[in-house]
Amino acid sequence: MSSTAFHQHLERLRTQGQDDDQVEVKALAGHLGKKNPEIKSLWESVSAFANTKGGLLFLGLSEDNGFTPAPGFDAQDVIARIHQGLNATDSTGAKVEPVPNYSVQTECIGSAPVVILRIEPLCVNGPCHVRERGIKNGSFKRVAEDDQTLSPLEIYQLQHRFDQLTIDAHPVPDSTINDLDANLLTAVEKHLRATGSRALSGKEIQWLRHMKITTSNEELTMAGLLCLGTYPQEFFPSLLIDVAVHPGKTKSHTSHTRFLDRKVCDGSIPAMLLDCLRAIKNNLRVRRVVSGSQGRDLLEIPEDVLREAIANAVMHRDYSEQALAQKIHVDIYSDRVEIINPGGFPGAKNPKDLLNGIPATRNRIVARLLAEIPTPAESDGVLAESNGSGIPRMFAAMREAGLPVPEYEVDIAQVKVTLRRFGLMEPSVTEWLSGLLGHDDRPTDGIALVLARELGAVSINDMRNQTGHDSDDLRQAPQGLRDRGLLAEVRPDHFRIPTPGDRLSEAEQDILSALSTTTPRSSRNIAEATGRSLASLRPLLRRLVDSGLIRATAPTSRNRAYLLAEG
Secondary structure (H helix, E strand, O other), X not given: OOHHHHHHHHHHHHHHOOOOOOEEEEOOEOOOOOOOHHHHHHHHHHHHHHHOXXXXXXXXXXXXOOOEEOOOEOHHHHHHHHHHHOOOOOOXXXXXXXXXXXXXXXXXXXXXXXXXXXXXXXXXXXXXXXXXXXXXXXEEEEEXXXXXXXXXXXXXXXXXXXXXXXXXXXXXXXXXXXXXXXXHHHHHHHHHHHOOOHHHOOOOOHXXXXXXXXXXXXXXXXXXXXXXXXXXXXXXXXXXXXXXXXOOOOOOOOOOOOOOEEEEEOOOHHHHHHHHHXXXXXXXXXXEEEEOOEEEEEEOOOHHHHHHHHHHHHHHOOOOHHHOOOOEEEEEOOOEEEEEEEOOOHHHOOHHHHHHOOOOOOOHHHHHHHOOOEOOOOOOOEOOOOOOOHXXXXXXXXXXXXXXXXXXXXXXXXXXXXXXXXXXXXXXXXXXXXXXXXXXXXXHHHHHHHHHHHHOOEEHHHHHHHHOOOOHHHHHHHHHHHHOOOOEEEEOOEEEOOOOOOOOOHHHHHHHHHOOOOOOEOHHHHHHHHOOOHHHHHHHHHHHHHHOOEEEOOOOOOXXXXXXXXX
16 A cells, blocks of 8 residues: 555545544554453454455554554554464464455554554455354454444355355255246247257256256256246245335335335246336336337336346345345335345455356356246347346446446345436426427437436536447537536536536635545635635535535534545
8 A cells, every 4th residue: 555545544534533444443552462352353353354345454543532643552563463363374373264365564654653454355265253253253244434243144155155056956845847837848948949959858858857957856956946936935935026116215114105016026037027027117217209100118227227137136146045035125216226135246246347247156057047938028038148248238228328327236145236217217307308408309418417417517427437438429418518508517527507606616616626536625624725714615615515516525514524526
């Protein structure tokens, strides 16, 4: 870590007034005996960072005194304790197991040393746990500024994160071929025959074993039952998809209307997938687009995106015994659709790498069977391609619709994908755009205006990210709208919906010049940088926050600071 990066982290911590999910601070001053609570919590934080996304420990700073050097801190002693506690070859001295990759360096605040311990995410099966407390009580994860004990399901997930699991090949006791759906079987057999698959060689019933639908004892495999069964919930009652439509942007916690609509989807995976898709479509808006003498209906979120997201959820969810009681949840809010399935990404896949596809290290038979089940509405389509192309298509389809790309939030034992609904389909938005643009409704103009309204401001980079294109038409859209008075350029290549007195004052320009996108600055810091009084800055800061040009790090409080909006 560079000295600049260290001081940026330090300034953020001081502005926040607390640790966060990236950095843990410990004083470790004075006598560091075995019962010292900070020594004990040091190893808990190591476990927590190793089991999540990795992180930094700043040792030798006092959080209680504003993240300043802790008197009595012995850097060399602490470094020696770190190396001993993270020595995988020392069976008596190692404090955690398995030991994560780590590095140690020293920075100074004035003449006072600060030890920086970087913990890398665990790259082997875990969980990383504090040895003297055991796996059950000594395994942690990082959540904001806290180290939280892992649940039994999270422990199981980390114990098998890098394994080639074959749970979907396990036999289902008491199941027989009579539990299979004859129509689905016929459809799969027909598809295999059309593609020239050699799985059909041999006796008539043998192809079921070739495809891992049945075992050698004629019981059904879990994959065979889930994908082709008449009613798998007879054996696994909780393997359902629960679709709930909420009246606002959050789940209702009152005694009034909890759901606008609800559908619990059961049956085989194909049946659940189609029922789930139908339930979502029934609760999204549709726009009629006419081209010449022909018209077509466009769904608010592209149907291919919804189908792929649901298929990924059923294909990659955890079907282990520890997770069988958990459903897949689909929550439809006024501004988004969330799809949540149990089980983190196998192999610790980073959400940033999703355009390369999700590795099929889990549920490979489920994935194979879904790739052989034809989609009812398409003569040559299947429920899931299982070749890594689905997620790139999702991203492309969302961009083409002028929507934000899918957002993936990955926890140890859960994956949540969020599909944003704001776009050009909402009736009020369509009416608003028509009033501004008239019949001159180019898609790029509409996207620019909607993004400016929803995000507070829009940049050329925002347009590029949302559409996935970099055409001259796209780059010229905001400037053209500016020339027509429909957008105001508040700084180079950044535009917002015009407001009375829209042009930035000299004081507002000074505030923007004093801020960055990475280092939060308090109102007092801004006052010092601009030479203006706090009283004069407060209304200007509120206006700039409302306009989306800057963002606040906290609600109104003494810890509030400001950052330049990205984009």
